[in-house]
Every structure is written in structure tokens, then in C-alpha cells.
Amino acid sequence: MKAVVVERGASRPTLLDVPDPEPDAGEVLLRTLRVGIDGTDHEVVRGNHGGYPPGDDYQILGHEAVAVVEDANGTDLDAGQLVVPTVRRPAGESNRYFERSEPDMAPDGQYVERGIVGAHGYMSEFFTSHPDFLVPVPDSFAEHGFLVEPVSNSEKAFEHAFAARSAFEWDPESALVLGNGPLGLLTLAMLETESSPFERTYCLGRRDRPDPTVDVIERLGGTYVDSRETAVDSVADAYEPMDFVYEATGYAKHAFETVDALAPNGVGALLGIPNDWEFEVDGGRLHRELVLENKALFGSVNSNARQYEAAKDRLGAFPDWFFDAFVTDVYAPENVEGAFETGDDVIKTVVEFDAP
Amino acid sequence: MKAVVVERGASRPTLLDVPDPEPDAGEVLLRTLRVGIDGTDHEVVRGNHGGYPPGDDYQILGHEAVAVVEDANGTDLDAGQLVVPTVRRPAGESNRYFERSEPDMAPDGQYVERGIVGAHGYMSEFFTSHPDFLVPVPDSFAEHGFLVEPVSNSEKAFEHAFAARSAFEWDPESALVLGNGPLGLLTLAMLETESSPFERTYCLGRRDRPDPTVDVIERLGGTYVDSRETAVDSVADAYEPMDFVYEATGYAKHAFETVDALAPNGVGALLGIPNDWEFEVDGGRLHRELVLENKALFGSVNSNARQYEAAKDRLGAFPDWFFDAFVTDVYAPENVEGAFETGDDVIKTVVEFDAP
Numbered sequence: 083m084k085a086v087v088v089e090r091g092a093s094r095p096t097l098l099d100v101p102d103p104e105p106d107a108g109e110v111l112l113r114t115l116r117v118g119i120d121g122t123d124h125e126v127v128r129g130n131h132g133g134y135p136p137g138d139d140y141q142i143l144g145h146e147a148v149a150v151v152e153d154a155n156g157t158d159l160d161a162g163q164l165v166v167p168t169v170r171r172p173a174g175e176s177n178r179y180f181e182r183s184e185p186d187m188a189p190d191g192q193y194v195e196r197g198i199v200g201a202h203g204y205m206s207e208f209f210t211s212h213p214d215f216l217v218p219v220p221d222s223f224a225e226h227g228f229l230v231e232p233v234s235n236s237e238k239a240f241e242h243a244f245a246a247r248s249a250f251e252w253d254p255e256s257a258l259v260l261g262n263g264p265l266g267l268l269t270l271a272m273l274e275t276e277s278s279p280f281e282r283t284y285c286l287g288r289r290d291r292p293d294p295t296v297d298v299i300e301r302l303g304g305t306y307v308d309s310r311e312t313a314v315d316s317v318a319d320a321y322e323p324m325d326f327v328y329e330a331t332g333y334a335k336h337a338f339e340t341v342d343a344l345a346p347n348g349v350g351a352l353l354g355i356p357n358d359w360e361f362e363v364d365g366g367r368l369h370r371e372l373v374l375e376n377k378a379l380f381g382s383v384n385s386n387a388r389q390y391e392a393a394k395d396r397l398g399a400f401p402d403w404f405f406d407a408f409v410t411d412v413y414a415p416e417n418v419e420g421a422f423e424t425g426d427d428v429i430k431t432v433v434e435f436d437a438p
Numbered sequence: 439m440k441a442v443v444v445e446r447g448a449s450r451p452t453l454l455d456v457p458d459p460e461p462d463a464g465e466v467l468l469r470t471l472r473v474g475i476d477g478t479d480h481e482v483v484r485g486n487h488g489g490y491p492p493g494d495d496y497q498i499l500g501h502e503a504v505a506v507v508e509d510a511n512g513t514d515l516d517a518g519q520l521v522v523p524t525v526r527r528p529a530g531e532s533n534r535y536f537e538r539s540e541p542d543m544a545p546d547g548q549y550v551e552r553g554i555v556g557a558h559g560y561m562s563e564f565f566t567s568h569p570d571f572l573v574p575v576p577d578s579f580a581e582h583g584f585l586v587e588p589v590s591n592s593e594k595a596f597e598h599a600f601a602a603r604s605a606f607e608w609d610p611e612s613a614l615v616l617g618n619g620p621l622g623l624l625t626l627a628m629l630e631t632e633s634s635p636f637e638r639t640y641c642l643g644r645r646d647r648p649d650p651t652v653d654v655i656e657r658l659g660g661t662y663v664d665s666r667e668t669a670v671d672s673v674a675d676a677y678e679p680m681d682f683v684y685e686a687t688g689y690a691k692h693a694f695e696t697v698d699a700l701a702p703n704g705v706g707a708l709l710g711i712p713n714d715w716e717f718e719v720d721g722g723r724l725h726r727e728l729v730l731e732n733k734a735l736f737g738s739v740n741s742n743a744r745q746y747e748a749a750k751d752r753l754g755a756f757p758d759w760f761f762d763a764f765v766t767d768v769y770a771p772e773n774v775e776g777a778f779e780t781g782d783d784v785i786k787t788v789v790e791f792d793a794p
Contacts, residue, residue: 182607184606184607186606187606187702187732189702189703189731190702190730241605242602242605242732242734244605245601245603245605246602246734246736247601248601248604249594249597249598249600249601250538250542251538251540251543334721334724334725335721337721337725337728338721346546347543347545352725352728352729354725354729355726355729355730356722356725356726357722357726358720358722358723358726359720359721359722359723360718360719360720360721361718362716362717362718363716363717363718364714364716365691365694365715365716365717365719366690366712366714366715367715368690368693369690369708369710370690370711370712370714371737372693372737373708373709373711373737373739374546374711374737374739375545375546375737376542376598376738376739377736377737378598378602378734378735378736379728379734379735379736380602380728380732380734381725381727381728381729381730381731381732381733381734382729382732383730383732
């Protein structure tokens, strides 16, 4: 079958002919429809994550997928059913995090991530999986169901943010998303759905108008904040202090500037994964502000099945126009290099193996 | 009546004769038994907090008190009843934070703090208060009831810590208290009560043995960590990664080193209030560790009536020996300067206005 891989030593995606996967007993065979590409895929291709699947000199890419059950292989699933696969699998034997259905909380060494580290991903004509790691989705999700995975990551961050503020009566109104990349825009769209408590949303980027991401921000109802004019630590003064800040830039200074952007009793969710970077901070002031204003900060990675379910509901509440504006290009596997090209006109790209 | 005050321009406590307070309608008159002294009192005396009560050139000190109702003044309280007063009062009109019984979450400008900023404290023979700000305690609390206030601050921090980890199944075992001052030792004692889930506790200080705080740490069942031998960011390697870190040093670098000390999925509570201090951090690494290991950090200040109630239960579960070891000196108001003297033999001092 055709698979999009990064080969050992390479730093770009290529199409490879690999053996068709055979489902083990208890596993199902899946036919891939679409696989989205995000920043993590770019990092895998650049070799930042490492960890090829055991015995292989290539890594099949892709962790944001929507697929059809091709062969239910005696499981409770039905052939023809649409599913979205989760990303983490136990490293070796199962462990308590997977037994609790909380793979997202497993520490380093207790998991592999399909398409990212230690296990093949979904960017191939077929893949196999145990049904425990497949979330059924309605047929209407054939086209954009690959977005369930990234949205589930933000659902987790929202859950943790509200949990962190659950010891008192928190009534958040303002939210700031740091980053106008795909995850930032998806999160802004989530903050703008009807069930969201946020009344005023902001999204930070560094683009000149006209720009498609600025258009999406404003059409969603958010305020675009140009970081070249308003730094994160000036947002509270220039706009308003933020009850919730969601960081999706991977820019390490934003983690610290988030403390300044927050309103009293606010909470900041960090999702970016920066490299080492030493710099100076006014640690005394940041520490004091956290304390005297009851502020909170937390990191969040990956997501669990419950959050995939929440993401399904959330995606159903997105406005129809969003998907067309957000998914800027659809590529055939043969043209996968194009799907990894970046530019101001590109928001989200997807590789299509089979028509939805 | 006699009151321990800091006068404008002074930087040490003095005994002053001030007018007896008169309860307004709806207020009660209280006779003070004992008032504990903590780091905040030292800061008030040094002038770090400022904010004298309107119209006065002196601030009556003290916010950790236990008192007897002298005149119930038509309220629901009974004369002779023992109470512990809370610290915050609305600045002017009441506001939503006080109406929700969450004065601890009120932002700057919406509260004054008795004995700290903008309102007289309890270090006087009598004081007045609305009953809403008085927590009844049993007669057995006459001697050590002044500890309800500091313990309530840690109850709040515990509540927020568990809330912050409530979106998943958190089963913490290890806890590290940063600081062997009075609040650190009280918190260690709390972590060692039977209802606490922590199986292994550690307390960081910088003292040579023999030392009374090290004795208390070890008698409680904790492990003493000498920060001169093991820095906070080495604790995970030297001992074990910590599920919970409680910072009570006010040393700003500890806020950042806490991230290193935490186990995956752990949470750090910051309670110290440092001054400005610029220093270098590996912000990229800290940011990345927060994210990839799902770590959380929050600041916490003050406490509410629910947490005072929890503190009452908690204090009842402390071992008897603790109080004698912890309260190292009791001073008459006339000798208050002694109560503010520090030294390696001093843990907690208290000013006694009337015999418990």
C-alpha cells in the first residue's frame, strides 16, 4: 500500500510502498479517508521527535485521521463504520494510565504515539488498531473528522482549566488565544461556540492584513491582536486582562508573559513545546502576581477518549463556513510535499487517501 | 485599651493606649485571648504593606487571633463564646466576592485586610466585628485557636491543588514543603494528619542540626531536606519527584525550580510574596516540561470561611506534642518586642492578652 513516511536520515516526507498491515486477533483493519497535518508532523519530519517504530527505518506519518472500518475482524465494530483513531498506545504492556482511559496523563516511557514517536501513524491507505483506540463518528464526519484529534487536545485543556478554577465561583468572560496557527484558530472557534462561556475572545498573531487567518479570527467574532504592536505582557492594558489564556505558539516567553496577560483568578493553558532557551525574567514579580492574584498556569498534552467525544459535539457546533475557510488545501498522497509547504495563504492542509 | 501597633514612620511594634472600640449595630465586641505572629506581621512592621486605616497614624497589628464574645450586642452569637476572626473585609461597599463568601478571591482594591492593610487588626484587648466574619470554635481552641487562620490558608492551597488535578485520577503520594518557617511546619503537620493522602513528606530548610524545626519535621514523620546540600531543582533526583510542592519561602527562584521538583501530573502551590527580582531561567525547558508532563502551578492567598472550618477539623487531628514544640514563646503585650525577635530557637510566638 501507499504510505507517507519520513525515512531515517531524511528530513522531508516521501511516498513509499509498504506492506499492507494485517490486523491481529482483536484488531480491526481500517481504510484511511483523510489525514490532517499539524505542527507536530513538521517536527517529526525535521527529526525533532525521533523514535522510529522498532525494526523499521521509516516512520509512517500522521496522527489526525478519519477512517472507515474495512474489516471488523470479529470485533464489535461494523464494516463501513466511520471512526477517528486516538494517538497514544502503551509502550509494551498496558499500564494504569491506559487502564483508566487516561493515556494523555501517562508519563514519558509509558506510551508511544502513532505517527509521532515509536509507532506508525495513519498516513497510509490502511492501518490497524484495537477498537479501544477508535472513536466512532457519524457519517457526516467523513470530510472533517480528522479535526476531532486537534480539537480534543483543546477540550482537554479547557477541562483542566475549568477544573483548576473549580474551588471557587469562576465566571470567565475574556479569553486570549496565543497563536493563529491551525490549533489556535480551532481553539478560537471552540471558544466562540454557543456552549462556551466566553463573551470576548482575542487571538494573537504576527501577520499583515489582508490575511486569511485574520479573516477567520474576525469572522468568528474574535479580536485580532498583532503581537508586533501589542506584546503579550501588554495585552491586559491594551485590551483587557484575560480570564483564560491558551498558548499555542511554542514560544517560551509566552508562558511567562501569560502571567501578565491574565486577570486576577485567571488561568493559562500551555500547549506549545519549545526547545531549551535561557532568558531573563522578573521572577519575583511573576511569583508575587501568581500569589496575590490567585493565578494559575498548567501544561497540557494529548487527550483521552472522553475529550474526543467532547470534540465531536464541539465540531458539530462550528459554523459551516469555518471548514472551507480553515482547510485551505487537500492533497493526494502523491503530492504530499505540497501539503508540507507553508505560507501565508496556507492554514490547514490534509492528505486524502480516499474520497469522503 | 492596650494595643500593639506600628506607628507611621516606625519600623517596630509598640504598645499604645487607644480608645476602646464600640460595636456598631449588628457588630459584636470581642475580648482578645491570643494573637499569633507570622511573616506578614514582620513585613507590616517593616512597612512593606503600607495602607494605614483611614484617619489613623498607626496600624493595630495582628490577623491570627482567637477571642471571646464580650458583648453579643443583639446578634445570634452568645457572650462567652469562642471565635476566630477572618482577615479580609470589603473595601467600602460589599462586592460579589464577599457576597459569595469568597473574599480570598477578591482582587486588589476590593478588600482591606485587618492587621495588614487598610484596617486595624486584633492585637489589642478588644476589637469589634460583624458576626459574618467570625468563625465559632470549641472552648478547647482557647489556647491554639489562633492557628486556625494560618492553617486555613493551607487548606485553601490544598483545595486548589486537588481541584487543579480533578480532571483526571490523581493519586499523589509524595509532597514537599519549601520552607521550615511556621507556615511550612504547620503545612507539614497538615500533610501528616490521617486524612491526608500523602505517604511521604519532605520539608526544605537551611539549618544545621541540632535544630528545633528539624526536630519537628522528623517527629512529624517528614524528611528534612537541607537546601545547601540539595537545591530544589535537584530534589527529584536526590529524593523523588514530588506530586505536590508547597512553597512557603517567598524565594522567587523556588517558584521556577518547583517545576523541576514536580513529578509528572504534579502541582505546585505558591504562597510566598517575593519582591521584584530579575534572573535567568531556561524558560524553554520549563515551558516544555510543564506541557509534556502535564504539570500545574498556581498562586494562593488568604482563605474563606469554608477553609476556616476545614482548618478547625485539621487542627483537632494534630498530635498534642506538636503545639508545645511549635509555639516556642508566649509574650505579654508589654513585651511585644520580644515576640518579634527571631532566632534559630524561635518557631512561633504569640501575644497573650487574656489567659485562655
